[in-house]
Amino acid sequence: MRDSHQPEQPMTSPILITGAGQRIGLAFAKHCLEQDLPVIATYRTRRPAVDELAEAGARCLHADFGTDQGIEHFLNRLKEETVTLRAIIHNASDWLPESPDSDPAEVMTTMMQIHAMTPYRINLACRQLLENSESVADIVHMTDYVVERGSAKHIAYAASKAALNNLTLSFARLMAPRVKVNSIAPALIMFNEGDSEAYREKALKKSLLGIAPGEEAAVRTIQFLLDNPYITGRSIGLDGGRHLV
Numbered sequence: 402m403r404d405s406h407q408p409e410q411p412m413t414s415p416i417l418i419t420g421a422g423q424r425i426g427l428a429f430a431k432h433c434l435e436q437d438l439p440v441i442a443t444y445r446t447r448r449p450a451v452d453e454l455a456e457a458g459a460r461c462l463h464a465d466f467g468t469d470q471g472i473e474h475f476l477n478r479l480k481e482e483t484v485t486l487r488a489i490i491h492n493a494s495d496w497l498p499e500s501p502d503s504d505p506a507e508v509m510t511t512m513m514q515i516h517a518m519t520p521y522r523i524n525l526a527c528r529q530l531l532e533n534s535e536s537v538a539d540i541v542h543m544t545d546y547v548v549e550r551g552s553a554k555h556i557a558y559a560a561s562k563a564a565l566n567n568l569t570l571s572f573a574r575l576m577a578p579r580v581k582v583n584s585i586a587p588a589l590i591m592f593n594e595g596d597s598e599a600y601r602e603k604a605l606k607k608s609l610l611g612i613a614p615g616e617e618a619a620v621r622t623i624q625f626l627l628d629n630p631y632i633t634g635r636s637i638g639l640d641g642g643r644h645l646v
């Protein structure tokens with residue numbers, strides 16, 4: 402029972418992480434929970450890792466951003482959960498390649514839906530929640546190094562990440578000074594199951610540092626942006642010097 406003479410403790414606004422069911426999103430959610438920071442995590446596929454997040458205190462919301470209805474449903478659920486947000490980490494993503502049997506219109510539509518429409522709609526809908534934060538709030542867009550160079554095999558993916566990077570510029574202007582908005586543009590961070598040895602060897606050679614650093618490199622970069630009071634409208638290249646190879 403709180404002593405009535407104690408000053409009202411400022412509420413700690415939750416951090417929203419999309420696509421937190423695995424890999425980088427999951428790692429950042431765990432990082433926040435380890436610091437006793439409240440987390441709202443979205444997942445599309447219910448895995449044991451999501452159960453573990455919930456057991457650790459995260460509020461886990463199902464969200465499939467593949468349709469406008471899915472975004473709308475998520476936003477309605479989010480607003481039932483909180484009236485304030487410390488940060489939004491737009492991490493949810495699908496790395497769709499073009500392939501001979503894929504429909505180009507479907508690939509582009511899906512990529513723009515997840516990487517541009519979803520962050521766009523969530524940012525606009527959550528502006529007041531972010532401004533209600535007890536401290537300056539953050540939006541972090543997880544883009545990709547290919548924003549700078551394009552991609553031969555993930556053309557629509559690269560274009561959608563470039564759109565996301567442009568949202569960083571617009572939302573940084575719109576939401577200052579109560580909200581900072583930045584991109585993180587990773588190159589290879591971690592491999593996927595099933596990546597062949599030949600692919601791994603080739604991929605590692607694409608950067609100066611020649612490593613796949615793992616989730617922690619992304620976790621530290623997100624935290625760096627949340628901790629820094631004077632960076633907004635910028636893209637942080639998390640790419641091992643790939644741009645110089």
Ligand SMILES: NC(=O)C1=CN([C@@H]2O[C@H](COP(=O)(O)OP(=O)(O)OC[C@H]3O[C@@H](n4cnc5c(N)ncnc54)[C@H](OP(=O)(O)O)[C@@H]3O)[C@@H](O)[C@H]2O)C=CC1
Nearest residue numbers: 420422424425445446465466467493494543587589590591
């Ligand atoms: N890993 C890397 O080396 C690199 C990563 N990045 C970027 O960093 C971020 C994190 O990467 P990584 O951890 O590998 O990401 P993942 O490929 O593991 O994807 C993260 C999550 O996105 C979710 N997701 C995909 N489609 C949808 C959808 N339609 N609706 C809701 N959620 C969806 C998936 O949910 P579920 O599994 O629950 O279905 C998945 O768990 C991404 O934005 C990625 O583009 C950029 C460059 C390199």
Ligand SMILES: Nc1nc2c(c(=O)[nH]1)N=C([C@H](O)[C@@H](O)CO)CN2
Nearest residue numbers: 494495496545588589590591593604
């Ligand atoms: N959603 C995802 N996006 C990306 C992934 C991934 O696994 N999921 N992986 C990459 C590659 O690591 C690429 O950077 C290697 O050059 C890119 N985007």
